[in-house]
Every structure is written in structure tokens, then in C-alpha cells.
Amino acid sequence: MIDCPFTRRDLLRRGLVGGAALSLPGLLAACGGDGGIEGQAGQTESGEETTAERKLAQQLVFANWTFYIDVNEKTKKRPTLEKFTRETGVKVRYVEEVNDNEEWFGKYQAQLKAGDDIGRDIVVLTDWMAARMIRLGYVQKKDKEAIPNEQNLNPALASPGWDPSRDYSLPWQSGLTGIAFNKKTIGRVTTVDQLLTDPKLKGKVTMLSEMPDTMGVLIAAQGDDPTKVTDDAFDKAIGTLQEAVDSGQIRRFTGNDYAEDLATGNVWACLAWSGDIAAGIKNPSIDFTVIDTGSHLWTDNMLIPNGGDVFTASTYMNYVYDPAVAAEIAAYVYYITPVEGTEERIAEFDESAVGNELIFPTEETLGKTFIFDAEASDNPDYKEKFQAVIGA
Amino acid sequence: MHFLHRHRGLVPYLLLAPGLAWLALFFLVPMYYLGYTSLQTGDLFSGYAFSWAWENYSDAFSLYRGHFARSLQYAGLATLFALLISYPLAYWIAFRGGRWKNLLLLLVIAPFFVTYLIRTLAWKTILADQGFVLDVLRTLHLVGEDGRLLATTTAVVAGITYNYLPFMALPLYVSLEQVDRRLVEAAEDLYASGTKAFLRVTLPLSVPGIFAGTLLTFIPAAGDFINAELLGTPRQQMIGNVIQSRFKEVADYPQAAALSFVLIAGLLVAVLAYTRAVGSERATQGTVA
Numbered sequence: 249m250i251d252c253p254f255t256r257r258d259l260l261r262r263g264l265v266g267g268a269a270l271s272l273p274g275l276l277a278a279c280g281g282d283g284g285i286e287g288q289a290g291q292t293e294s295g296e297e298t299t300a301e302r303k304l305a306q307q308l309v310f311a312n313w314t315f316y317i318d319v320n321e322k323t324k325k326r327p328t329l330e331k332f333t334r335e336t337g338v339k340v341r342y343v344e345e346v347n348d349n350e351e352w353f354g355k356y357q358a359q360l361k362a363g364d365d366i367g368r369d370i371v372v373l374t375d376w377m378a379a380r381m382i383r384l385g386y387v388q389k390k391d392k393e394a395i396p397n398e399q400n401l402n403p404a405l406a407s408p409g410w411d412p413s414r415d416y417s418l419p420w421q422s423g424l425t426g427i428a429f430n431k432k433t434i435g436r437v438t439t440v441d442q443l444l445t446d447p448k449l450k451g452k453v454t455m456l457s458e459m460p461d462t463m464g465v466l467i468a469a470q471g472d473d474p475t476k477v478t479d480d481a482f483d484k485a486i487g488t489l490q491e492a493v494d495s496g497q498i499r500r501f502t503g504n505d506y507a508e509d510l511a512t513g514n515v516w517a518c519l520a521w522s523g524d525i526a527a528g529i530k531n532p533s534i535d536f537t538v539i540d541t542g543s544h545l546w547t548d549n550m551l552i553p554n555g556g557d558v559f560t561a562s563t564y565m566n567y568v569y570d571p572a573v574a575a576e577i578a579a580y581v582y583y584i585t586p587v588e589g590t591e592e593r594i595a596e597f598d599e600s601a602v603g604n605e606l607i608f609p610t611e612e613t614l615g616k617t618f619i620f621d622a623e624a625s626d627n628p629d630y631k632e633k634f635q636a637v638i639g640a
Numbered sequence: 641m642h643f644l645h646r647h648r649g650l651v652p653y654l655l656l657a658p659g660l661a662w663l664a665l666f667f668l669v670p671m672y673y674l675g676y677t678s679l680q681t682g683d684l685f686s687g688y689a690f691s692w693a694w695e696n697y698s699d700a701f702s703l704y705r706g707h708f709a710r711s712l713q714y715a716g717l718a719t720l721f722a723l724l725i726s727y728p729l730a731y732w733i734a735f736r737g738g739r740w741k742n743l744l745l746l747l748v749i750a751p752f753f754v755t756y757l758i759r760t761l762a763w764k765t766i767l768a769d770q771g772f773v774l775d776v777l778r779t780l781h782l783v784g785e786d787g788r789l790l791a792t793t794t795a796v797v798a799g800i801t802y803n804y805l806p807f808m809a810l811p812l813y814v815s816l817e818q819v820d821r822r823l824v825e826a827a828e829d830l831y832a833s834g835t836k837a838f839l840r841v842t843l844p845l846s847v848p849g850i851f852a853g854t855l856l857t858f859i860p861a862a863g864d865f866i867n868a869e870l871l872g873t874p875r876q877q878m879i880g881n882v883i884q885s886r887f888k889e890v891a892d893y894p895q896a897a898a899l900s901f902v903l904i905a906g907l908l909v910a911v912l913a914y915t916r917a918v919g920s921e922r923a924t925q926g927t928v929a
Binding site for chain 2: 383499512628
């Protein structure tokens, strides 16, 4: 533990991103990834077990969100997936079937509950849903021996509360929830307060229908801790939101479709996801800012559903944790990559991505972010209250 | 064949069997599960268990009365507008369409070749805050400078009206097409004015079309949620949105099932009342007043 190789930068990031103070437990947790593996006897056993049957499957079925992997615009093929097939002989069936965490879960829940194979080797789900899948026992442990590249994982992401030593999950991409605004029509909008109360923005504001995004940002803005949500803080933020809905300030609650409203001028300012704006809404007057009171840093994670081939899936995870591969993906999706060393390689794929704040956030930016309380994300009472405010 | 000869009375039932089996499998069984789910309690993690939880129904009424009322109101308005738009359209095609009839009918259905979602999204473009429709209305001072169409009740009702218009127009066309022209001529021979002939002959004969059209529009419109979601604000959400959110977001399956049942029951009552008001004979056959 003592020779845990963290740098000052990692340390800072961890402390700031996690919203945790730089306390001794925090320091120890920074090394938790490594310590965890050695400390678990059971892991070695199951490791041997998998060694016995370590054989790659013929096909890997990978369920992901739309626009979330590199695509060659001309050939419409996916270069990193093709390269994986060339290197390993494993064909990849890539399905863009996740539009919404709950929707995906609803689609497969009956099968997962019955213990059926859902025919997916990897699925990418957001933190809180990943936590739910693990809690319900719907996913399998990774084959860590097949993933030496996991050492490239950004230490800030190494031990979330719901999977402290990343036994089951591995981040795919992260992103920031901040404010996007139209410079021409409204000028800079930088605070949550302005979004909710500026009369010039009446009916021109949208918020996100993903509860952790909207509520996290509101709770942070009122000075409470979004990493550990209390009932009082939640209710206070719900009250604020309800007022903004009743007054007609908030036009809609959206998913990705805010991008279109923003580009066409129906909406002047909104909560938005960094990658959407970084990848370029085709309108030069649209800009994005991290929120000073706190932007939500979320992560989507690769998981191996029950029935999926663990070794093949783990081999793929190892492949994408090679900085060269991660760089090629990052150069297309423009979200925050969890793989260290990507920044050094990205120029090979996209010169303009070098130094892009939204892909490689500085420590200052990360200092303004928080990770929303995963338990609160899945609290039925909170969800119900939030749904009531967004109209249903 | 011997069997059928001896039991001739069974023939109609045998002929009905495929249809009945279909209904049993795809209507009764799901309804049973829906009813069963609606009386459960529990949550996602501990599972759901059957417990005669009638409170799901009382909650459905007390918590979502507003959404039910709004759904019926929007569906009612949309049905009315669809009728006002479709009737002249169907009338014109049936009586004046001539050799263009088939083409005109095809044009009525044409939007159906595009998926429902895309059609609704198109309305977002049409009604956009910077769109030409709003520009024109602003120039004419029909809408204030910072007024808007999108994300209003008007937009939601307009969207529903548009999306279900063919369901109204087609039955109307069929019943108008079947009107015996000689009856209209006879009325005119007896010195009825054009208006009077229409009111006393054509209109009553087209009642079955109106009846079928209004039902085919009203029922799905009352359960619609796409229009409210894409064209409305949180204050325009309908009962369909609530059911969707209960089911998908909150994973409160029992409440979602109870709400669905209340909606089904409410619609059944409304349809029965409507049928009685129109008179079942007129509703299906149409008679000259």
C-alpha cells in the first residue's frame, strides 16, 4: 500500500472529484484498486477457474448507447472494433440499443430476473444503474487477469462506493453536466439560479429528465452535498424546481433532444452534457460552461450481464484500455476518457481535440464537479417526487 | 365430416374458434396479468407480491385526477377538430372526387407511411419559436412578440388532431360513399334546399361514419403520450405519460397497471354512454331522419 504509485495530480483529482476531503482514508482508498485484488482470496480461486477455460468466444455482443464509439464517416465502419477482430479473431456484434438506463433495464429485466441469457456480453450503463445491476446480481465479475491495462484507469474512478474495487465494472466514458447557452440571444448563462429565475429566459429553459443530473446540480447550487443527499436537501431542491415549472420558466425536461431545441433557437439555455456540445452542435453561438456551484460528473460503465462470456468481454475491456485505442474512441465521441495516457496519443487521431477542456478537463474544472449519490439515484421516493415535478 | 353432420350446431363455434383463441391469448391473458399486477405491492429490489392492494386504485384517482381530466379534455378537443376538418374533406372526396378518389384517399393516408414519432417531430419544426408559422402570426399580431406555439396546450391538441386525422377521415369517407345518391335527389325533387337535403338525408346517413371515426380517434388519443411529451411542457402531461413514467422510470408496476385499468374502465363507460346517446341502431346502420 505504501508504494502505491499515485502522483500529486491523481491525488488532487481523487479528492476533488470524489467530493471527499483529503483525509487518510481517502488516500488509502486511492490505492484501493490494487490492494483490493490481492486482498481477496476468492478472486484468485475464481481466477484459476477461468484460466482453465480461457478460450475466446467467436463473437462478442456489445450493447452501447448511440454515437458512443468511433465511426469512420466515409465507410460507416467502426475502426477500433474492426481492429479488435483482426487482433483476436473475435467478431463483434455492436448494438446501439441503450437510449435510456431505465428503458434498457425494463426491456431485459424479466429475462435477467429469470436467470436467462440475454445474449449480451457487454452492456454500458450509468453509475447508478450499474449499481442496481450489481445489487440485483444480474452481472458477473470481470476476469481481472485478462485486463492488465486496467492499471491505466484514472485513479479518480477506481473505487466507486457501489463497486469499491471495480470487480464488476469498468468505466467506458465520463461526462460533465453543465449549462449550455446561446451567446447571441441571451449571452452567458453561468448559474443555476439564472436558469431558474431570469425572466428573460422564461419558457426558454430545459432541464434533463435524468434525475441525478438535474437534482444533483440543484442540490449543489443550494449549498448542500449532492454526494450524500439528505431528505431535507432533496425536498428543498424539489420545491425550487416545482416553482420554476409552475411559473413556466422551464419549458421541458429532455434527454439528448435538448440539442436540437438549442440549435434551432427554441431553447436559449439548458442543462447539457459536455460531449454533445464538445462534439459540436452546428451552431457557433452555442457555448457550454461548467457550473461554479457544482457540475455533475457521471460515468457510464461496461458490465458483463449474466450469461455473457467473461473472458471475451474482459479481453475487449483490456483492449479499450490501451491508450492508443482509447484515444481513437475519444477523438470521435468527445467525452472524458477514463484511460490515462490518452491525451498524449490523441493528436494522432484528432489535432483539435488536444487541450479541449471538455475532453481533458483541468484540475480546476474537475474541482467544480461532484459524483451524485448513487443510492439517492435509485431511491424510489426521490424518483417519484422528481417524476411528479416533471409532469408525470 | 360425419362429426360435423351430426353436430351441425357446433359449426359457428368452430369457425369462431381462431378468433376467440386470438382474443383469449392476446387480450384476456394480458388483461388478467394486468389486473393481477395492479393489486400487488412491493418494489424493484424486494420484489412484488400480490396483496389485494386496492389502494393502488384509490391512489390512481386521488393522485392523478388532473391527468385523467386533461387527457379526456385534450382527446375530446382533438376528436372534435378532427371531425370538423375530416367531414368536409371526406364529403368532397366521396361526392366530388370523381376519378381522383383513390389518389385523394392515398394522400389522406400518406402521412401514415412516415412513423408516428417522425410525424410528431415534424410539428416541432413547423411550430418552432423561430419558424415561419410563428413569424406569420407575429406579423399579423395574432401572437405577441414573445408568444409561442410550441410547448403549449395548442401544440399538443394540434399534434393529436393531426396524428389521428386519418382514423376519422376514412370511416367518414366509407359511410358517405355508401349514401344512396337517389335519396338526395329525391329530397331535392321534393323542394328541399341543398342545406336541408344535407341535414335531413346525407348527415343522418353518415352517422355510422361519425360514430366509428370519433371512437377510433378518441380512444387512442386519450391514451396518447408522445404528443404531450414532445410538444408540451410538464403542465401538459397526460395520463399516458404518467403510466409510462410509473412503469419505466419509477418501476412502480402495480400503480402503472392500476392506472391502465382505470383508463380502460373510464373509456368503456364513456363509449357506452356515447353509444346510448347516439342510439345503437343509428350508430351502426344510419337512418334517414
